[in-house]
Amino acid sequence: MILFIGQVARGMMEREAFQEIDYRAMFGPMAKWVAQIEDAGRLQEYITRAYRTAMSGRPGPVVLALPEDMLYDEAPVPRPPAKVHAPRYQPGPDPMAALQTRIATAQRPFVIAGGGGWTEPGIAALEGFAQAQGLPVAASFRSQGLMNNNHANYVGHFSVGQTPYLEQALSASDLLIAIGPRLGEMTTGGYSHLRSPVPDQRLVHVFPQAEELGRVYQPDLALVSDCESFCLAAAAWPAIKPDAFAARTATLRDTYTAFSSPDAVPDDPLAGHLAHLAEVLPRDAIVCNGAGNYSGWVHRFYRYRAPGSQLAPTAGSMGYGLPAAIGAALTCPSREVFAIAGDGCFMMTAQELATAVHHDLNLTVIVINNDRYGTIRAHQEREYPGRVSGTGLTNPDFCAFARAFGAQAIKTDGLATFKAALAEARARRGVNLIEVPLDPRYLSPGKTLD
Numbered sequence: 053m054i055l056f057i058g059q060v061a062r063g064m065m066e067r068e069a070f071q072e073i074d075y076r077a078m079f080g081p082m083a084k085w086v087a088q089i090e091d092a093g094r095l096q097e098y099i100t101r102a103y104r105t106a107m108s109g110r111p112g113p114v115v116l117a118l119p120e121d122m123l124y125d126e127a128p129v130p131r132p133p134a135k136v137h138a139p140r141y142q143p144g145p146d147p148m149a150a151l152q153t154r155i156a157t158a159q160r161p162f163v164i165a166g167g168g169g170w171t172e173p174g175i176a177a178l179e180g181f182a183q184a185q186g187l188p189v190a191a192s193f194r195s196q197g198l199m200n201n202n203h204a205n206y207v208g209h210f211s212v213g214q215t216p217y218l219e220q221a222l223s224a225s226d227l228l229i230a231i232g233p234r235l236g237e238m239t240t241g242g243y244s245h246l247r248s249p250v251p252d253q254r255l256v257h258v259f260p261q262a263e264e265l266g267r268v269y270q271p272d273l274a275l276v277s278d279c280e281s282f283c284l285a286a287a288a289w290p291a292i293k294p295d296a297f298a299a300r301t302a303t304l305r306d307t308y309t310a311f312s313s314p315d316a317v318p319d320d321p322l323a324g325h326l327a328h329l330a331e332v333l334p335r336d337a338i339v340c341n342g343a344g345n346y347s348g349w350v351h352r353f354y355r356y357r358a359p360g361s362q363l364a365p366t367a368g369s370m371g372y373g374l375p376a377a378i379g380a381a382l383t384c385p386s387r388e389v390f391a392i393a394g395d396g397c398f399m400m401t402a403q404e405l406a407t408a409v410h411h412d413l414n415l416t417v418i419v420i421n422n423d424r425y426g427t428i429r430a431h432q433e434r435e436y437p438g439r440v441s442g443t444g445l446t447n448p449d450f451c452a453f454a455r456a457f458g459a460q461a462i463k464t465d466g467l468a469t470f471k472a473a474l475a476e477a478r479a480r481r482g483v484n485l486i487e488v489p490l491d492p493r494y495l496s497p498g499k500t501l502d
């Protein structure tokens with residue numbers, strides 16, 4: 053992402069002029085690079101560098117501040133800029149040979165794939181590598197849309213909530229091949245499922261930027277490579293230990309299938325809704341969400357099946373789902389787009405319904421309404437039972453609210469009416485809202501306040 057942002061005129065800087073902000077200080081800790089362009093003659097230099105920075109290594113946002121008077125300057129452009137491509141980093145032959153040896157001597161290998169900058173050929177090669185070597189692949193936090201969740205080697209994802217079978221499989225592994233993820237707090241269960249700084253298992257960490265390797269976990273083998281180059285090279289290997297890992301991978305796959313089935317949580321009021329979405333939506337549907345306990349149901353029971361089918365905030369910010377869905381609907385008008393939000397999450401950016409209607413977009417917002425910040429209430433009940441503070445919400449009538457923007461809206465009452473509402477929304481297209489009331493006692497799949 054490149055954010056171009058207006059700044060006060062150069063002659064007014066440092067006076068706290070009207071709307072003057074020091075953007076380097078404001079965005080410095082959260083962007084990959086922040087700069088202010090004070091000389092129109094250097095626009096091309098800054099903008100080309102912005103693209104290169106945003107797209108290379110670990111992709112990330114760049115902020116460029118534009119002083120108002122600079123924008124009126126004229127400057128010659130001697131030559132148009134060269135097209136910027138994300139740089140490729142090929143893995144060297146020695147570490148690749150070393151990895152083959154590691155696989156040959158492993159008993160319980162485990163792959164975690166994730167992070168940014170993946171390409172479709174890279175994802176296909178990841179699936180090919182896993183299949184040829186019989187390896188189980190889990191997705192890192194919010195990278196579930198990476199590998200087809202119906203693939204025989206996909207075994208689940210690491211998330212905010214506990215996934216005991218995955219955590220156990222990770223802890224018991226003797227070779228961890230991390231392809232692209234940061235191995236951050238969410239993926240490692242607060243740095244507890246993987247011992248730091250030296251993990252119990254041999255760690256092979258593949259990442260497109262050297263600075264990330266060894267940041268928390270010391271790798272046995274560190275490979276600076278982009279995920280596509282690594283996976284294409286690894287996918288070309290014949291089976292190193294034919295059939296040695298197949299049984300364990302199949303068991304993990306069966307466990308994932310059972311865990312992500314609504315049957316795992318009998319009487320749960322939402323699991324069936326998400327399983328139904330996975331059943332009827334096309335594989336390339338784009339499903340967006342923000343933050344809240346409701347997302348636990350989305351991630352566990354929906355099945356992402358195509359690249360780019362999951363848009364969700366790695367930073368855990370509420371309100372992300374609808375704006376993300378608007379971006380997706382604008383960028384991919386031929387794909388079906390859904391935003392799933394809790395009532396609190398939806399209300400953070402609900403006014404964007406106007407944007408969606410204004411641009412005649414096709415998207416459906418599913419609001420899971422429990423009339424509270426359920427996540428925070430759960431924390432309160434766990435730490436200070438009975439001491440409820442500031443987590444109740446008095447919401448608008450969501451359907452009337454959506455209709456006021458010109459959207460179409462249906463309130464559901466159980467799975468059967470949800471199925472009907474979904475079919476209706478998909479058939480008529482445009483901007484739709486489906487309200488799904490949720491009994492506030494339900495905190496997460498299979499777990500109630502009681």
Ligand SMILES: Cc1ncc(C[n+]2csc(CCOP(=O)(O)OP(=O)(O)O)c2C)c(N)n1
Pocket residue numbers: 343344345346347368369370371393394395396397398400422424425426427428
């Ligand atoms: C912008 C932002 N503000 C606050 C939080 C902290 N937070 C995380 S989840 C949550 C409540 C979410 O409520 P809701 O969307 O209704 O979902 P529920 O937990 O009830 O399923 C809050 C306040 C956050 N992640 N992002």
